[in-house]
């Protein structure tokens with residue numbers, strides 16, 4: 001007579017499945033531990049305007065990172081730009097490039113500059129700055145990403161500014177491509193003033209990107 005005893009021996013098929021599950025779990029958990037590397041290592045700088053010190057002395061390195069996870073950890077840890085007091089800047093530059101005109105990689109460079117109205121601090125500043133950071137760390141400018149040195153946000157009572165700095169203001173292909181992608185990524189409305197200027201003689205080399 002057949003008994004209805006519960007099975008005590010393990011079915012071989014089930015045990016293989018269990019092993020496979022274990023293997024899968026190992027792979028998943030291993031992936032969880034590997035951070036996602038960025039193409040470049042980046043350095044975040046902070047500038048606080050103390051008039052008793054030189055401009056360079058007011059510039060402080062906050063931290064460096066080279067993974068997606070460390071980028072978000074840092075971003076989530078620091079104040080939003082809109083919470084900073086006037087006169088402060090954040091700068092994100094490739095490791096090895098100082099966020100100043102004097103650096104070899106900036107000397108012949110320029111910047112795509114967005115000039116914001118006072119009202120835009122509340123409406124646009126933080127999302128424009130985050131999108132700028134994502135363009136940089138995500139190398140959004142295709143072959144021309146190598147021309148990017150970094151980006152700066154200036155918090156100012158007269159109106160905040162955000163800029164992407166490039167290494168060679170005479171490299172028209174790179175400048176135009178970076179400007180086109182940047183405008184698309186920000187989805188800049190027509191009222192936003194955006195243009196490129198060289199660091200050397202700021203206002204003469206200014207041009208607007210018409211598309």
Ligand code: MGP
Pocket residue numbers: 055056099100101102154156
């Ligand atoms: P700023 O902070 O870029 O803009 O430059 P802000 O405060 O809006 O002023 P504006 O002149 O654009 O209307 C302010 C001042 O900081 C400059 O005039 C310089 O004296 C100094 N400064 C700014 N930068 C980016 C540099 C730099 O790269 N090197 C040095 N040495 N000084 C700088």
